[in-house]
Structure formats: structure tokens, C-alpha cells
Amino acid sequence: MSRFLEEPLLFEKDRPGRVGVCLCTKDVPTADAEALLGPLARKELPARLPELSEVDVIRHFTRLSLMNYAVDYGLYPLGSCTMKYNPKINEDVARLEGLANLHPLQDDRDAQGALEILWTLERALCAVSGMDACSLQPAAGAQGEFTGVQLIRAYHEDRADRREVVLIPDSAHGTNPASSHMSGYRVEEIRSGPDGCVDVQALRARMGSDVAGIMLTVPNTLGIFERNIREVCEVVHAQGGQVYVDGANLNALMGITRPGDWGADVMHINLHKTFSTPHGGGGPGAGPVACKAHLEPFLPRPVLVKEDGGFRWDHDRPKSIGKVHAFYGNFLVLVRALAYIETMGGEGLKAASQMAVLNANYLRARLKDHLALGFDGPTLHEVVFCDKGLPNGVTTLDLAKRLIDYGFHPPTVYFPLIVHGAIMVEPTETEPREELDRFVEAVKAILAEAASDPEKVKGAPHEAFRRRLDEVSAARNPVLTYTPR
């Protein structure tokens, strides 16, 4: 028997008359909605809300869950995504009543425990990043980028310094140019040198008084540390620009080196990558922004302050860029991140980065005679291979899909764009050695199949709940909601 059951849509399981909840006891008279609301009252029941029993609902979602792959099942080596283990105790503390059932607009006196958590987390993130101040408001990495670039913009405008351009390396994540664009900047790409790092000569030649700043991911998406980072910061600063560091890959650096010490002015940190909060099938994440003191006046409102009597929110921030979130960010995600940091301690975080780099380099060493490297230089927490030498027209995508049949989630593929047919592998520190060895053996086996039985690889996956899905027709004729047949 297959472990997968075909599971209809909720709407196809709808059985009018079934009940999935028991509403609380009524203790007030029922209002006359039609009389109160008149023509503004809803005329029809929402037809697409099904009627199901509690058992129906649990079965439905349990069956759906079995169609997913997850970190708790096995290696999830998505490069630049840092799919590390999500500790269970963090889920428990985030569900404590005093945290989960706290209203965001309650009096500060009634939220001192929550404010202590936020304050402690801000201090910890400053310690890890080498920055002076921090805002926990951004709800994810891209919103953190947007916030950080807004800080840069507000800083220049405050000095009546009009600048128009943000420089972004060609290896950057797509969110970097998108975030800069949303802040009203024109984006200029700067080419990577043959070593995969920023070409400092080219940067020096381009840098001018029209450049607001540079956005750099360090280590970059090739896993390479920008060896000239100090010089890059100096070149940008010499012309009045600001240095933004995308902290997507901070998992390589904790306790090893700090952006604040390189000369970076502002960065965001993905708590759902480096600090172990769950990815949740696409969020919620958290993207706090940490910055140097000269950018602190511009941080989103309100800002947390500690006084003799305790903590309070300071809304009186005349230079603030404004709010980016209705309240204070994804609080219960922030709780999980602090639980992780306190569990690990400073030494534990450093050990995590060391083990992340060890695991990635171990995979690299064991695979590099079988898969061609995208770039030769030394790498840290991830390694990027290319499709050079794949036999019989087998592509990166085919290799990725065949890994599914061997029980793995595929790596990130076709990114970064500067590597042909990129295969970007980030195992993280939480993988045991035997899981890495099993992955190496799977890749080797697939490469052997590609030589002897390429059609098998091209037709993969064979063992998943679904074979390859037709993404082209999905986009050509979008069906985005259910309609009964």
C-alpha cells in the first residue's frame, strides 16, 4: 500500500449538517442583524466554507501533511535557506499563556515580561552582529531589507544628500534589488570577479556621490567570504555611501566575525534561518534590522527603552522612518529565537557556525570529484556545483528531482544566476555525518544512472506523491480557486 492517500479538497468533502466546533455558551440576547445592518448584512452564507466534523478536519490535514517533506524527516539542503532543526522546546515556550494571549495594545506595565524578552533579544542580536541598535519589527528578511534601505535613505535625506543608486552584486538574492526598488532607488548590478568576490577595482571606478550604498550578502550566495570586505566598506564610505549586509548567511559567521566590525552600517538577520525558528512552509519568519548608532534615530517606531522602573515603548521618534508593522513584529517568532540563543549560549552559537561550515565542506570534499564546482575558491556554510559534465542531456533539474526518489529534498537549483545550472547545497550544522554520507551516495548513484539509464533520471521523481507537475499550463491558464465541476 502506498503511504499516500488521495485526499479531496475540503469543498469536495463538504457534508451539510456536520459540525466541527461547539461554540461557547450564549449569555446575551441575540441581536437582530438584519434590523441593525439593513442592506449591509451579508445576504448569502459563504458557500466555500465546508461543513465537516472535527474528525474529518483532522484526517484531512493529517493526510495532507503526509504529502510534505520536512526537516524533521531528513536532510533539507536548500542553499541560502538554512533549513536547520527547529527545537521543540521553542514551540512550547511560545505557547505559554502569558505570551500567546497578550494583547499588543495593553499597558506597558502589563507586558513587562514580553518587553524583557524583546530587550534581551535586541541585545543578543547586537552582540552577534557587532551593531549598536536593533529593531525587531520587520516580519521577514525582505521586510528587513526594505527597512534597512529605508534607514539609509532617511540618513542621506536628513543630511540633505540626494542619492539615487544602490549597487548590488550579480550573485545577490532577488529580494535585494526588489527591496531597493521599493525604497525608490535605481539598482545597478556590479559584476563578480573571477574569484566570486566583489571586484574592488570596478567598485572603486563606479563609486560616486550618487550612490546611496551597497547591498552585500556575506558570505555571498556562492558561500564565499568577501575577502576584501574591509576595503569594500572603505571605498563606499569614502564617497559617503552606506554598507548594507544581507544577513541571510549569518549562520556561517556567529562568533567568528561580525559585520559591525568590518565597517557595515546596517544589516538584517533572518531569525528563521540562523536562529532556528521554523520556516512553517513559507513563514512566519522574522527579519530584525541591526544598525550602527548613526542610523539609530531612523529606526521604525516605537523603540523599546529600558528605564529604572522597567521597559516601555517610546513612540516619540521624530526622525523614524515610521512603522513597517501594525504592532511590534512577529512576537511569538522572536520568543522562539531568544529561547534558541539562550539554549546555545555564545559558545554554542560559535560551535553551530563551525559545524555548519564543517558539514558543508565535508560534502564539498566528498562530492567535488563527481560534480563540478561553480567556483573554485574556499567556501563556508554552503557549496555551489554546476551542471558541467552531466551526461546524456541530464539537467540540474533532473538530478534534483531524482534526489526525491532517494528520500531527500533537493538543493536550491538554478541559483545563483551566475553559475550555469547551479546546484546550491547547504546542509547546516544539525545534520549527522551519516545523513551527509547517505546524500553523497545518492548523488553518486544518480550520476551513474545518468550515464547508464538517463531516461530514468529525466522522468524523476517516480516515488513521490506526484510526478512532475505541469507548471507551464498552470501559469498559462491560472486556476486559483475551486469551482465545482
Added chain:
Amino acid sequence: MRYLPQSPEEIRAMLDVLGLSRAEDLFASVPEEVRLKAPLDLPAAVPECDLVERFIGRSSRNRSLTCRPSFLGAGAYAHFVPSVVNHVLLRSEFYTAYTPYQPELAQGTLQAIFEFQTMMADLCGMEVCNASLYDGASAAAEAALLAARVKKGRKVLVARSLHPAYREVVRTYLGRLDLDVEELPFGSDGRLDLAALKERVASGAAAVLVGQPNFFGVVEDVGAVAGALPEGAERPLLAAVVTEALSLALLEPPGRQGADVVCGEARSFGLPLGYGGPNLGFLAARKAHVRQMPGRLVGETKDHLGRRGFVLTLTTREQHIRREKATSNICTNQGLCMLAAVVYLALMGRKNLRELALRNLSKAEYLKARLKGKGITPLFSSPTFNEFAVTLKGTPEQASEALRKAQMVGGLDLSSPYPEFPRGYLLCATEQTPREAMDRAAEILGGLP
């Protein structure tokens, strides 16, 4: 360290494979001059039992809404969450998975998103809904940006009766894109001032954003707002911004009253208050605008054997493909919050969701009547849902202090966002607000000087 599996022997063996003697040597590519010389300035590791104690201590230093009746809403509404929701969220297969880029390994997440899109579009009276945005505030900002792209206009009109934090986020998002944000006044009935709207729209606008219900809890006549807009190419997109999604079960859907976008906050569907996050932003629109929508969309398709399946689709709108030309920079969204909402809505069903909404209305009407009996009158006469504004006899500060002393959580002081209402107070009642607490609160507020 229990999250790091390798034993010291295994670490040595792996370093041997690399020809290295120490873990420090893995970082040879990090220049000496930028290496951190001192240990991180962080406390030592805490064992699990002590960590639990520490967080219980922090949790208990908050005075949460557990066992404490509350009248606070203002964008975050206290609703009961059935146990089933949390049990589904705790399935590792959902919460430890990534964004469903590999559809063959993520059909569970993808089907749930498709179900969410369907249910939300129906509730909003719209044709399509995205897979989530961060929160209601950023959803309002994204709606304005969507309209600016579609209409190629530079002006966005925002009702002053829209949630103040939402208005501020809209300004943050639009302020540096040389888009003008102008505020529209409300009339003496608490609703959008349609005469002012007509006048402002005449000079051209890309979007009109109006809260439904608005920040005062007042139910807007979205049809009348739509009717006040010019026809043809001059017509801006009308976005109804919903801060309390439960209202959609009882109010005529904005999509059926002429709104072009319905967006907002759906945390009321199965998520805890969580001191304001994580939330569930959403944006629903018409098919005509789907290629300009922000955020992820899931579409139905088939696999190679012709079986139904689901994939992320229309991805050429998104940053990982289109980079700076993307419709939004959003990447990670609020996936697990979306899942909570699907589970919640599946449990509630069409009848019970409406019944719950009706009970919220009933509670708020009861409180309104009790307060009236004590001489505390609503600020506006228009109909409301589960929240309404009143003019207090004392100051809002006195009211909140008095309720706090009685172990209750008071409403919101309206005098700071709206200085013209020095005694304005916003009160909310949901199915979680007991009658007895409403009686007591009415006594206390009625007794203020």
C-alpha cells in the same frame, strides 16, 4: 550541545577528510583583521529545565487576557481557538517545511494554500486571494502599490478612519516612492465623507483605501463609496481594508459592493493574539489584476500521469525571477498562519462562522446598551460590528485605570490618534467577553466623574 549531532571523534574524522587539524582552520578565508578575537558577549548556555523556568517567569510577568476580561480590540481581536488548530500546526510536516518550491514534495502545503485562496476569495466576494502577506497593515500598503501600478497614478487616498498604524505603514511604504498619500475625512456619522471623496478624486487618484469596519468599528457603506467614484479610466481602485476578518461572515462582502481589492488582517481565524504577531495579512482582488498582485499564488495543474496537483504559479511577478521589476519584494510570508486559518475555517464551516459573527455583534450590542443605560453614548450612530466608539464621562485614562484595578483590560484611548475626541474610547466585545464583565464595566465607567 544537543542540536549538534557530531561527536568529537566524528568531528576529528571529518576534519581529517578535509586535511585540517582544527575547526578554526575552516575559516582560513576570513581575513585575520576581521576575525573576532573575544568570545561573543552572551551568557552561557542554559539547560532546558532552567530555560523553561525562565520563560515561565517572563510569561507570568505579563498580565495577559487569560482569566482577565478585555475590551481591547483596535486591530487585534480575542477569539477562542479550537484545540484542533494547534495540533495541526504542530505537525512537523507542516511547520518544519520550506516554501513549497518543489511541488512534488509539498502537495500538503500547496493544497492547503489553494483551499485558503478559495475560502478567502469567497468570504471577500472576490475572484482571487493570495497565499498571505505579513499583516493587515502591509497588506493595505501593498494594495496601494498594486493600484499605483494598475492605474499608473501618483496619488493614494486613505480614509482617516482607517487604523492609524495601517496608515503609518502605508506612508512608510509609499513615502519615498514619490507617491502622494492624502487622507480623507469622515463625516459626523463616522463614515467616509463622500462629498470630500468626490472632490479629491476629481483631481485624479490611483487608489482609495477605506477600513471595513473602520477604526471606530463603524460599518462603511462600501457600495456608496464605490458609487461616488468616477466611471471609466479615471476610476481609482477601491480597496476595502478589513482589520477584523470575522466581520466578513456577517457583512455584505466588499467585493460584491464594488471594491476592487479586499485586503487586511485575518488573525481572528485561529491565531493567538501573541502580543501582535505573527499575523495573517491577505489580499484578494479581481482576476483582471492577478498579474499585478503581490505575494504567492497557488494554481491547480496536473502531473505527468494526469493527476490533479498544485504548484506555485504566476511566479514571474516575484522577486526571485523579476528582481527589481517584481510586484513586491515579499519572499517568506506567513505560511503557517495561513494554515491555521484554513483549519479554523474548515472547523467552523459556513453556518458556525456566521453564528459566531452574530454572537460577536450581539455581545457588542449588549455592551452598547448597558453603557447607554449609564449615560455613555456611542460617538457615532452608524451600525457597528463587534467594536464601537463612545464618549466617556471621564477621561480615557481614568477609564482604563479603573478597569485595570478591577482586573479587566480597558478599551483604547481615541484621544491620541483623534485629538478632536478627548473623551473618545474604543470598546470591543467578542464571544470571549462574559456578560458579567460587561455589566461590571458599565457600572465602573458609568460611575466615573
